[in-house]
Structures are given as C-alpha cells and as structure tokens.
Amino acid sequence: MKKIFLDKGHGGSDPGAVANGLKEKDLTHRIVEYAMDYLQANYTGFAMRTSRKGDETLTLEQRAKMANDWGADVFISAHINAGKGTGFETYVHPNASQRSIALQNVLHGEILAAMRQFGNVVDRGKKRANYAVLRETKMPAVLTENLFIDSNDAKLLKNEAFLKAVGEAHARGIAKLLGLPQKAKPTPSQPQQQKSSDGKLYRVQVGAFSDRKNAERLAEELKKKGYPSIIV
Ligand SMILES: [Zn+2]
Known part of the structure; x- marks a missing residue:
C-alpha cells in the first residue's frame, strides 16, 4: 500500500499570491482535489492524504510533519507562481535523492504535456531550491509552480478544464513513479x-x-x- 501526501499550497489566513481575481490557495485546492479524484477513479494499491480538506491555516513545518508522521511514500506540494513571469516549473531540494529527482522528472513531463493541450506554455525547467517543505520532508518530495497568477497565464488558471487537466497530470505522474495498478474498466x-x-x-x-x-x-x-x- 503506497502512501501519497498531497499538499495544497497556502490556505486559511494565508491566501498565497493574489491577482486577477484569483487566490493561489483556491487554485491549489482545486488542482489537488482533481488529482485525488483521478487517483481514486483510476488506480488501486494506495492511500492518500492532503494537508487541508478545506481552507485551514497550516505552517510549512506542520505540512511536512503530517507527511513524515504518516510515513508517506511521496510528497507533492502544488503552488501557483507570481512575479509577472510565464510558464511552468518544478522544484526539488538541492540535496534531493535520486527518487525525488525521478518524481520531478515524471511529474514535470506529465504536467507540461497536459498544460500544452491548452496552448503554448513555457517550460521554465526543473529547478532546485531550499524550500521548507522540501527540506523538512523525509520522503521523495516535489513542489510544482503551475503558471503565474499575475500575468497572462491567469487566463488559463481561470479555466476549470485546465485546472482539472493539471490535477489529473499530477495524479498520473505519481501513479507512474509508484507503479500503481490501474483499475480495470x-x-x-x-x-x-x-x-x-x-x-x-x-x-x-x-x-x-x-x-x-x-x-x-x-x-x-x-x-x-x-x-x-x-x-x-
Ligand atoms: Zn505558493
């Protein structure tokens, strides 16, 4: 039984980036919910948890601790970028394990391909950063930055079908890395x-x-x- 921990970036009193009538915390909630729905509908042999079911406020340390205490096999944190740039990027910790890098590779490919079905999305690359949730988690961990909330990218972020496709791509990437059996349909x-x-x-x-x-x-x-x- 593989354990999947999905972290919805921000939440509660911390909305994350806000622009164009959008809040990062709402978008990360949508994306992770779509990922969980897709995992549930298509795969077996796993359990999953998320850092927040609704709009709870959580510190970064709490998020990492939840995954560590549960003994998750993978940790994925979904975010939306800000700073008026454009495109998609993913992060692992500078001292990332081979397994983290493998998770980054598979997620990056799946998500970028899904995004590009909606238009020309810039690949900003597979990056490394000393983010708390990547540093404090004990299992393979990746953070995704799913386009920019404060640029033209917001057009895609306002499209529910886009958020669904991005969430489902997260799910497929996780399932691939863990080798989850597909449900017979x-x-x-x-x-x-x-x-x-x-x-x-x-x-x-x-x-x-x-x-x-x-x-x-x-x-x-x-x-x-x-x-x-x-x-x-
Ligand atoms: Zn964020």
Whole structure:
C-alpha cells in the first residue's frame, strides 16, 4: 500500500499570491482535489492524504510533519507562481535523492504535456531550491509552480478544464513513479458478456434495485454507453 501526501499550497489566513481575481490557495485546492479524484477513479494499491480538506491555516513545518508522521511514500506540494513571469516549473531540494529527482522528472513531463493541450506554455525547467517543505520532508518530495497568477497565464488558471487537466497530470505522474495498478474498466470494445475459450458464458450484474424505475434508468444509461442490458 503506497502512501501519497498531497499538499495544497497556502490556505486559511494565508491566501498565497493574489491577482486577477484569483487566490493561489483556491487554485491549489482545486488542482489537488482533481488529482485525488483521478487517483481514486483510476488506480488501486494506495492511500492518500492532503494537508487541508478545506481552507485551514497550516505552517510549512506542520505540512511536512503530517507527511513524515504518516510515513508517506511521496510528497507533492502544488503552488501557483507570481512575479509577472510565464510558464511552468518544478522544484526539488538541492540535496534531493535520486527518487525525488525521478518524481520531478515524471511529474514535470506529465504536467507540461497536459498544460500544452491548452496552448503554448513555457517550460521554465526543473529547478532546485531550499524550500521548507522540501527540506523538512523525509520522503521523495516535489513542489510544482503551475503558471503565474499575475500575468497572462491567469487566463488559463481561470479555466476549470485546465485546472482539472493539471490535477489529473499530477495524479498520473505519481501513479507512474509508484507503479500503481490501474483499475480495470470495462469499455464498449470489451463487451461485458463474453464467451470464454471453453464455451462458457459469463454475465456481469451491475445493479439490484427494489424500485423498477431505478433499474430502468440504469439499463438506459448502459445502453447509451453501448452495453446490451436486460432487466430481470
Ligand atoms: Zn505558493
């Protein structure tokens, strides 16, 4: 069971950078929530925690301590940049382990590729800095700076689909590094009912309802998605 710790930068009385009607603490909340939703929906073999469920105020030391005390396998801190620049960058500590650097490499690639589906995003590179959360954490740790809140980048940061894609890319990067098994998902190209090589027929039941209306609703839903369905 791998343990994933996702840190939402800033929060509570510390909004982080503020510009263009945006607050860094809200954006990091959105990105991490999307990452967690995606992990939950697509992978198994892990547990995850975040530094704050809502808008709590936390020190940097508290964030690192939470991950250390839990024994997390990876620590990822999501932030939004400020200073009127443009683009995406990631950080590890100057004394980063090989595993931290591997996490930085995989996250950097996944996130940048996701961002570039929305336009030309500048790659500011894989960097090193003596940030408290990177210094104080005992596991592979990476901090992401997801565009600039106070430049033209804000246009993308106002796009919910962009935040979702960035969050999901964080999730894919983490899953890749940890080698998380993917959840099996039926798709229309793999019918739910298939003859095995020995000629047996296996059926999959997807729901049981006391109210026939609910059963009909689900059957309708399945038909729309291309699965033959019957109510028994
Ligand atoms: Zn920040």
